[in-house]
Amino acid sequence: MGWIRAIREHRSQWSQFREHPGTFRYFLRWLKYLARNGSALEEDIPWMPFSVIDWLQKYLNKEMKVLEWGSGGSTIFLLKRTAELVSVEHHLEWYNAVSKRLRNCDSSHLEYLLIEPRRRDASKAPESLPHYISRDPRYGEFCFDDYCRAVLQYADNYFDLILIDGRARTSCMYHALNKVKPGGYLVLDDSDRESYGEGKEMVVKWKEYYHFGPGPFLDFFWGTSLWQKPT
Helix, strand or coil, X not given: CHHHHHHHHCHHHHHHHHHCHHHHHHXXXXXXXXXXXXXXXHHCCCCCCHHHHHHHHHHCCCCCEEEEECCCHHHHHXXXXXXXXXEEECCHHHHHHXXXXXXXXXXXXXXEEECCCEECCHHHCCCCXXXXXCCCHHHCCEECHHHHHHHHHCCCCCEEEEEECCCCHXXXXXXXXXXXXXXXXXXXXXXXXXXXXXXXXXXXXXXXXXXXECCCCCCCCEEEEEEECCC
């Protein structure tokens, strides 16, 4: 019954596959997740396009060091495949929900950081990077400076992969650039948003791999960029 319901409820979204023929290979996988009516956290999976998830499964290994801004199903997914994981979260309730899920995992190589934003003086917002401001209107009065600077405690060229899927993403990119190893990757979810143009300008000399398509539990397509740091 779940499959039938998913087909009926999301029939209008099928046009996305026709517009992007290369994504047809994910059609049944997409329907499967929609039929489950679950969540990325419950499934221990990143909330990203399927093509990115597949790339991560191939790329990651137990010798790698990874940092992510924005926790969830990706945290468990990355934890199972890496030697060291740093996860930075801004939301207390979500942090507690993910922490509960982590009780069933080997977390000995995880540093899970809760860094909540602080209220800022909107009249004194910086004009140039790093802004430390989220585009989400719910956080219009908040500053994410400590959250974005969490990566600065690590040495340059420390991480094999840095994944940005949280708040104030452009400022996170700003501080992440020197922390990625040569040959390593910086990943920005929702990179198809115009608001991240300023951040993408910082990596114009890096090789970009752009992914666009469906992902788990969402009925629309979106983009994610992977940039490889020059060696």
